Amino acid sequence: QVQLQESGPGLVKPSETLSLTCTVSGGSISSSYWSWIRQPPGRGLEWIGLVSESGFKKYNPSLRSRVVISVETSKNQFSLNLSSVTAADTAVYYCARDEGAGYFDNWGQGTLVTVSS
C-alpha cells in the first residue's frame, strides 16, 4: 500500500520561498505521476502541478511563473518550491499520486503552511 507524507516548514515569511517534500513509501516513485494540490482554509482544492520520474512536468498556468516541482528518485521523494509567497498562498498542501489515468488514487495527509511575517 503506497503511502505519501508531506514535510516542511509550517510558517513562511512573505516574499520568501515555500519548500515542501513528499516522501513515498510502500512503492516506487519511478512509476506514476506525482502532484501537489493545495486548499486554502475554508476553500476548495487547487491543483499546483505534477512531475514524473522521467522529468515530465506540468504546472497550473496561474502558478507557473512561481512553481518548480522536482523528483529525487534515490530518496523516493518529490518536492515543491513556490517562490515569492504572499498570504494568499496560505493553505493545506497535499501531495498525491496519479497513475496516468486521470485521477488521484493516493493522497498524503496534508500539511498546513502559513505565510506570515
Next chain:
Amino acid sequence: QSVLTQPPSASGTPGQRVTISCSGGSSNIGSNTVSWYRQLPGTAPKLLIYNFNQRPSGVPDRFSGSKSGTSASLAINGLQSEDEAAYYCAEWSDSLNGYVFGAGTMVTVL
C-alpha cells in the same frame, strides 16, 4: 479558478438519495474522465469514483457516478450520517493543460 461547476450545497435525510452535478466548459467533461473525491472534515480528500462510474475497492456501492453530455453526476443512495462531507469533481483540462477541480459541494445530512 474552478472551470467545473458544482452546486455549493446539497442535503437529505438518512436513507434518501442525493445527487451532485458537475458541469464543465466546452472542452471539459466529454473528452476526459471525471473523478470524484470525498473530504471529511479535517482530513485529506479520498478517491470515491474514477472514470465517471468506477469505484475503487472499499467504496460502498451506494456511491455511483454517471455522465450525460458535458455533465457528470455523483449519486449517494441510502444517505448516512457519515456521508456529511465535501465532495469534489475533477478532470484533466485540455484547454488549461492541467487538472481542474470543481468548487466542491457540501452535503448535509438532516
